[in-house]
Amino acid sequence: MAVITGAGNxxxxxxxxxxxxGKLGMHVVAIDLHESLVHSAQERLRQQCPQVESFGLVCDVTKPDxxxxCVDNIQSLLPGKTIGAVFANAGVMFSRTVLKSKPEEWAATLNVNILGVVNTIQAFVPILQSQAFNSIFSATASVGGLVRGDHGGASYQASKHAVVAICESLSFELARKSxxxxIHVLCPCIVSSGLHRSSxxxxxxxxxxxxxxxxxxxxxGDFALAMTPDRHAEQVFDHIADGNFYMITDNIRPYxxxxxxxxxxxxxxxxxxxxMHSHSTTATPLTRSLVGQPRQL
Ligand SMILES: NC(=O)c1ccc[n+]([C@@H]2O[C@H](COP(=O)([O-])OP(=O)(O)OC[C@H]3O[C@@H](n4cnc5c(N)ncnc54)[C@H](O)[C@@H]3O)[C@@H](O)[C@H]2O)c1
Known part of the structure; x- marks a missing residue:
């Protein structure tokens, strides 16, 4: 069975x-915030893939309860079935600079993108630990979690750097014990989605x-060069099959x-x-010798 958060859009x-x-014949639990979204996901999955069992569950990943x-529901809906994969994928994005960003958007971003991942780990990893079967846990960061912050997505990139660090820590914690x-961290480049609108x-x-x-x-989304979600998923499962911890899903052929x-x-x-080379590519570098010097107006 695969459990996937942020699956209702x-x-x-x-x-x-x-x-x-559809491709791996896994039972699927699609989790998202609203009843209308998970109901529609469940119905579409049941129509497209009648050979497996599919469920949509409402859950706010910022709430551990x-x-x-959700864990209890899964165990009663699919009794005795093991969980082979958990994707902590729910996320939000608000594109604003540090100076113009709103506190409530920072709060939502840090709550969903960081605490949502931690909560999902704490809910599902103990189940995976208790199972006698191999499984995977993946959290969705972004390539934005591995590159330098840039203009316009300050809270988002900060949160995605945190997701990378959380997964790195978790992989160390579990390496010997379980x-x-x-453990994988998913770092997509550009995938067609309505993330701005859903956020x-x-x-x-x-x-x-x-x-x-x-x-x-x-x-x-409507960006012609973006990967479609189905081609993107192929790349994700190829990374998993290759055992890659950092799953950087680039917009490359054949995807x-x-x-x-x-x-x-x-x-x-x-x-x-x-x-490594102590270079700064900032347009106006602030070097040590400038600190404390009068500004040139
Ligand atoms: N689309 C891209 O190019 C891209 C690139 C890098 C990373 N990502 C990441 O991929 C993930 C999925 O985003 P997407 O682009 O597919 O957009 P999406 O809108 O399809 O997915 C985000 C989902 O998360 C859900 N969600 C938000 N808050 C939630 C909460 N508190 N509890 C449960 N669900 C919640 C939303 O309702 C939505 O369905 C996000 O973490 C996003 O940051 C996307």
Whole structure:
């Protein structure tokens, strides 16, 4: 069975559900915030993949009690079935600079993207530890969690750097104790999704400006060079099969039909090269000798 959070829209989580159910024949539990989203995911999965059992469960990953209920529900809906894969994939994104970002958007970003991952680990990893079978746990960070922060996604990139660090720590914690669990951190480049829209909608619901019952799927993205969620999922499971801890899913063939890769690895390398050689690529570098000197106006 595969358990996937943030699977109720049409993005990465949905692609993972379809791949797990349709290509790998796994039972699937799709988790998301709102009843309308998980009900639709459950119905679509049951239609597309009648050979497996599919369920949609409502759960707010920022709430440990919700996750505990989810675990109980899974055990009663699919009794005796083992969990082979957990994807802590729920996330939000607000594109604002550090100076112009809003405290409530920072709070939502850190709560969902960081604490949501920690809560999902704490709810599901003990189950994986208790099983006599091999399994995987993956948390979705971003290539933004491995590269230098840039203009416009301050809270998002900060949160994704944290997800990478959490997964690195978890992999050390479990390496000796539970070698039958393989930990992965998923760092996608560009995947077609409605992340901006789903984040804005969820924020409106949490602020009481929209009723949860009115939420519908945010749909996919319209960036032509992006990977589709199903091709992206293929790349994820290829990384898992290869045992890669850092699953950097780049926009490369055969997962896209064009030759304009995002080149995630090159951007990551640039950051580390800059660190290793103490280079700064800031447009106006603040060197030690400038500190405390009068500003030039
Ligand atoms: N699309 C990309 O290019 C891209 C790139 C790098 C990383 N990511 C990451 O991939 C993950 C999936 O995003 P996506 O782009 O597929 O968009 P998406 O909108 O399809 O997925 C995000 C999902 O998380 C759900 N969610 C938000 N808060 C939640 C909460 N508290 N509890 C439960 N569910 C919650 C949303 O309702 C939504 O369904 C996110 O973590 C995102 O940061 C996406």
């Amino acid at each position: 049409d993005g990465i989580g949905w692609g993972l559900c379809c791949h797990a159910a 919700d996750l505990a209920k 070698p039958h669990i393989s 804005a909608v969820n924020q409106k619901v949490s602020e009481g400006k929209l009723a949860a019952g009115e939420v519908v799927s945010a749909g996919g 896209v039909d064009h030759d304009k890769p995002f080149n995630g690895l090159e951007i990551i390398k640039e950051r580390y090269d800059n660190m």
